[in-house]
Amino acid sequence: MSVSGRKKLERFYELFSGNDHVLVLINADPDAIACAMAVKRLLWRKTASVTFSNINIIKRPDNLAMVRLLGVSLIYIKEIKISDYNRFIIVDSQPDHNENFQKINYDAVIDHHPDSGIQAPFVDIRPKYGAAATILTEYLKAAKIKPSAKLATALYYAIKTDTQNFQRQAIIEDVRAFQFLFRYANITLARRIDQADIRLNFLNYFAIALKTKRIRKGKVFVHLGKVSNPDVCVLIADFFMRIDSVNWSIISGIHDKKLIIIFRNDGLRINAGKMAKKSFGALGSAGGHKSIARAEIKISNLDSRLNQQNTQKQGNWIIKQVEKPAVKKIPEIDQKL
Numbered sequence: 001m002s003v004s005g006r007k008k009l010e011r012f013y014e015l016f017s018g019n020d021h022v023l024v025l026i027n028a029d030p031d032a033i034a035c036a037m038a039v040k041r042l043l044w045r046k047t048a049s050v051t052f053s054n055i056n057i058i059k060r061p062d063n064l065a066m067v068r069l070l071g072v073s074l075i076y077i078k079e080i081k082i083s084d085y086n087r088f089i090i091v092d093s094q095p096d097h098n099e100n101f102q103k104i105n106y107d108a109v110i111d112h113h114p115d116s117g118i119q120a121p122f123v124d125i126r127p128k129y130g131a132a133a134t135i136l137t138e139y140l141k142a143a144k145i146k147p148s149a150k151l152a153t154a155l156y157y158a159i160k161t162d163t164q165n166f167q168r169q170a171i172i173e174d175v176r177a178f179q180f181l182f183r184y185a186n187i188t189l190a191r192r193i194d195q196a197d198i199r200l201n202f203l204n205y206f207a208i209a210l211k212t213k214r215i216r217k218g219k220v221f222v223h224l225g226k227v228s229n230p231d232v233c234v235l236i237a238d239f240f241m242r243i244d245s246v247n248w249s250i251i252s253g254i255h256d257k258k259l260i261i262i263f264r265n266d267g268l269r270i271n272a273g274k275m276a277k278k279s280f281g282a283l284g285s286a287g288g289h290k291s292i293a294r295a296e297i298k299i300s301n302l303d304s305r306l307n308q309q310n311t312q313k314q315g316n317w318i319i320k321q322v323e324k325p326a327v328k329k330i331p332e333i334d335q336k337l
Helices: 003-013 030-042 061-070 132-142 149-162 172-182 187-195 200-212 231-240 272-280 311-323
Strands: 021-026 049-054 087-091 108-111 122-125 214-216 219-226 248-255 258-265 285-288 292-298
Touching: 003 122, 003 132, 021 030, 030 049, 030 061, 030 087, 030 132, 030 149, 061 149, 061 187, 108 132, 132 149, 132 172, 149 172, 149 187, 200 219, 200 231, 214 311, 219 231, 219 311, 231 248, 231 258, 248 311, 258 272, 272 285, 272 292, 272 311
Parallel strands: 021 049, 021 087, 087 108, 108 122, 219 248
Antiparallel strands: 214 219, 248 258, 258 292, 285 292
């Protein structure tokens, strides 16, 4: 790590004392879980306690396997008593990414998503990095900490997952961190986590996707309607990107009174994050990276004709928004689309 990097670590350490009780907030996925584990190792013997809290209910099999196999202790946000903690950290996210993050004033924010302008005593946001785990790996190296097998495996798997085996956005720092972690990671354990990615009941959604898919100029559109878990949209979006004639995969579903839209592309076309924001940013949260993006819109924000769980109308509207964004208002529904 560079001199400036070591100074960042020193500034991070300056925030904490031995009496502090630290809460690390995450939207639990491999990168966020690994980062939280790294934060706990960095603060070992420097604070009174470090607790992880997930704002999402973990349902994806690979995430569940990661938590179980690596022995990660997580407490769901609704079971947390905020007054028990006096220091707060958010990793692999920023407060405006989810309303459950916005009730807390953070001491530290460490992330690799586009900078939303968050103000905090310590902010380290590096949008060019493929994974936030790379940033935390650099911190560990600066602190001269040899990661345990479980921590190295978590960080290794996080970088592998967030860069999709370096097929998505990544820079040389991600490669260097990956090489460093490879020395200490349990590759067999990482493979076990990686292979646990589809639940049996998710196959029903794949059947719906194959039956209802619409392909327009290299773009695959699928609207699944109500889904039990938004992660199924991610799995299907990644699945369609394996088809040689597909340049874009745009998969959506309704979950927890929100319309979730997942974007994937081949990294050669229009920036996926910019497309998501242009198409849906006026209606909810939207953004991401060049080849991976996401939008979330409250159903109550949609036109009354769209918020009645009419799957066909919702699917038609999503296509129209992507192809001809109407940022000021929801367009009329084209029944022929």
